[in-house]
Amino acid sequence: MTQPRSKKRPISGWVVLSKPYDMTSTQAVGKVRWLFSAAKAGHAGTLDPLATGILPIALGEATKAVPQVQDGTKIYRFAIQWGSATSTDDAEGEVIATSDHRPEQADLEAVLPRFTGTIMQRPPAFSAIKVDGERAYDLARAGEIVELAERPIDIDAIALVSHDTVQSILEVTCGKGTYVRALARDIAEALGTRGHVTSLHRAAVGPFTDAIAVTIEQLAAAEAGLARDALLAPVASGFANLPEIRLDPVQATAVGHGNAVLLTGAGAPLALDDCWASFKGKVVATGSVAFGQFHPRRVFNL
Known part of the structure; x- marks a missing residue:
């Protein structure tokens, strides 16, 4: 006999999820929706599987607030490995170019102001941007040469956290549509070398930050019902800004x-x-x- 489907609840609110490494945003939404038996769920801003950090997941009526949260300011902390460029601009791709040059800290700090304000950025070939109705990453994986047009993005601030000859860690505060992988690529090229992202953590999306984030493990450990529902942020919290x-x-x-x-x-x-x-x-x-x-x-x- 087939098991009866569990009844979905018309529950509303935000799960400010700290997404783990190697989980897709779609998988995260599915897991959270299942844990809450929610009738409706969505997310505000995709995170790559290799990225960690804030993934706001909307349940019920909160899905109507996704555009406002998705358009909010974002903070990322990321590592650039010096000396090699990859096809995906991160550690998942194949190495396509190398350089023996390693930038000095002073040179890196001097070039960062060029990447603040409204700047032009060419998105990575492996991105979700559509080209003639097809996702760019699908075309790139099929072996097609994908050349995406530059577009304006807003970088509020970018700061150096640490630096050595192998990699540098930076933190960037930016607007919607910024590709950190492309930013790392362009910074390396501006310094006369090559580079790619080896780690990426999103620390904030709009009003939601690491300070209030919960993990999949915390949600799963909470007793179903009131205890788990208490981990939800109210729908209105998405409009804090x-x-x-x-x-x-x-x-x-x-x-x-x-x-x-x-x-x-x-x-x-x-x-x-x-x-x-x-x-x-x-x-x-x-x-x-x-x-x-x-x-x-x-x-x-x-």
């Missing part, structure tokens, strides 16, 4: 039906491009403010 509009009962009802409402009070904003509206601490909607009116884009059912 956005302005909050607090609604009264009448406004909350109107916004909950998708209607715009006029904001009142001395501190009411006249215009906001992106914000969220709450009632008694719960998310009602995301949206914008124009001419003193809050216009909902996405309504939440919490």
Whole structure:
């Protein structure tokens, strides 16, 4: 006889997961969804299997907040191994070029300012970017030559953590769309050598950081039900970096039906491009403010 399927729960919140090495983001979401018996799950920002660190996993209504979290600032700590470039710009690929030159610490520190601000970056051939409807990494694995166009990215800060003749460890604070593997490749080439990423850890995504992250082991060890649910961050935590509009009962009802409402009070904003509206601490909607009116884009059912 076939076993009956377990009932899925309409649970909502964030699992701020510390993703382990050698696990795909899809595998991580599947494991978390199974542990919580969640009806719906997704993630905010893919991490490569060889990368570790913050993978925000949204359950239930939190999936509606994925775009806001995914667009948030990210912090990565990574190691560049000097002397060789690979096909994937990390340790997984084949060596395609080598150099005997090893940069001095002073030279590395001098070149880093060139990689801050808005810069142009050519993504790695082995990336999820689509080329004529196909993923670049699928084309590259099939042996095709993939030349991706440069595109602008934002680097807020980049700092040297440690340095020797074998490798250097750096920390970068950056915006959406930054490929750390490409950054390491370009830094090495700017120093007249070759290099590739040997380790990569994401320490923050938007409001979520290592300080509040949980592991798969911690989730599995927690008793199913209230004990495990207590490890969830609330849906609203995904909006920690956005302005909050607090609604009264009448406004909350109107916004909950998708209607715009006029904001009142001395501190009411006249215009906001992106914000969220709450009632008694719960998310009602995301949206914008124009001419003193809050216009909902996405309504939440919490």
